[in-house]
Amino acid sequence: MTTAEAHKNSGIGRDLIVFLCILALALIQFVIAYQEISGSQMFVRMLIVAIVEAALALLFFMHLWDNRGLKWFVLIFTVAVILGMQYGWTDSFRQVNGVPWAK
Amino acid sequence: MSQADLSIHGQVSRTGATEIMTAPTFSVPAKKMAMWLFIIADSATFAGCLVAYGFIRNATPDWPRPFHSIVNVGAMTLILLTSSLTMLIGVRSADMDDKAKAFLWTMITAVLGILFAVLHIREWMGMIGEGATLFHNPWGTPLFSSLFFSITGLHLLHVTGGVVALIAVGLKYRGGLHNADDLEITGLYWHFVDLVWMFVVPLVYLLNLAH
Numbered sequence: 349m350t351t352a353e354a355h356k357n358s359g360i361g362r363d364l365i366v367f368l369c370i371l372a373l374a375l376i377q378f379v380i381a382y383q384e385i386s387g388s389q390m391f392v393r394m395l396i397v398a399i400v401e402a403a404l405a406l407l408f409f410m411h412l413w414d415n416r417g418l419k420w421f422v423l424i425f426t427v428a429v430i431l432g433m434q435y436g437w438t439d440s441f442r443q444v445n446g447v448p449w450a451k
Numbered sequence: 452m453s454q455a456d457l458s459i460h461g462q463v464s465r466t467g468a469t470e471i472m473t474a475p476t477f478s479v480p481a482k483k484m485a486m487w488l489f490i491i492a493d494s495a496t497f498a499g500c501l502v503a504y505g506f507i508r509n510a511t512p513d514w515p516r517p518f519h520s521i522v523n524v525g526a527m528t529l530i531l532l533t534s535s536l537t538m539l540i541g542v543r544s545a546d547m548d549d550k551a552k553a554f555l556w557t558m559i560t561a562v563l564g565i566l567f568a569v570l571h572i573r574e575w576m577g578m579i580g581e582g583a584t585l586f587h588n589p590w591g592t593p594l595f596s597s598l599f600f601s602i603t604g605l606h607l608l609h610v611t612g613g614v615v616a617l618i619a620v621g622l623k624y625r626g627g628l629h630n631a632d633d634l635e636i637t638g639l640y641w642h643f644v645d646l647v648w649m650f651v652v653p654l655v656y657l658l659n660l661a662h
Contacts, residue, residue: 381660
């Protein structure tokens with residue numbers, strides 16, 4: 349099925365539901381910002397919500413859901429980037445733990 | 452269009468072998484594939500910037516938290532997310548061959564993009580008015596201002612480019628020079644700009660909210 353055919357078949361209803369879900373997730377991020385939790389907990393929670401938001405946008409706004417080959421292509425790349433980011437963040441925590449102001 | 456031109460797009464083939472050689476990669480037309488490759492490369496750029504920001508933020512004592520209100524960033528987020536929906540409606544209209552509606556929704560998306568940019572610049576002017584510049588930060592380490600203006604500036608540059616592309620492709624689509632596929636490819640870029648903002652907001656704004 350081509351993307352254009354998928355558009356015609358899926359209808360605006362699905363787009364609207366996905367939009368509302370992303371809007372709700374964005375609202376959750378703002379609520380998390382006002383929680384009395386540590387910075388690292390806040391970061392983890394916000395990042396999880398952001399990843400879910402991005403996945404919804406990729407799958408439905410950018411129509412990866414309708415294109416199996418491209419879905420795998422992007423998935424493999426995304427995992428590689430997240431692993432790279434994980435290395436960066438982990439290493440920064442290692443640096444922080446090695447300095448006098450670390451808690 | 453010549454036979455050779457058509458075969459490049461995998462639409463015409465004389466033998467099975469030719470069809471295999473000319474079939475679009477991942478069943479995606481060449482132009483769309485090019486946009487995906489650009490998006491993937493640009494994701495790496497933003498990911499690199501955000502990781503660098505996180506690295507520096509963690510390694511810097513007394514990182515400033517200068518944001519007191521979420522009203523402006525909340526409005527900007529709402530506008531950008533809504534612009535993705537209007538873009539979807541535009542692309543869907545183009546798929547249905549409703550040219551006038553597709554053009555209208557594409558232009559609404561561009562207007563929302565302009566509104567986002569205006570709010571962004573207004574926020575920047577407020578911060579600059581308080582003494583924050585690329586190399587100076589009144590709330591502590593200058594690294595905060597450098598990273599804030601660099602990351603949000605890079606995103607704003609993408610939004611500005613997106614608005615120009617939306618207007619240009621929308622006008623050419625209305626004039627018959629571009630087709631629905633071109634509008635969809637421009638839409639892909641616009642959704643990507645929206646997607647990046649989903650990470651910029653929590654990491655750059657919300658984690659730096661004053662409590």
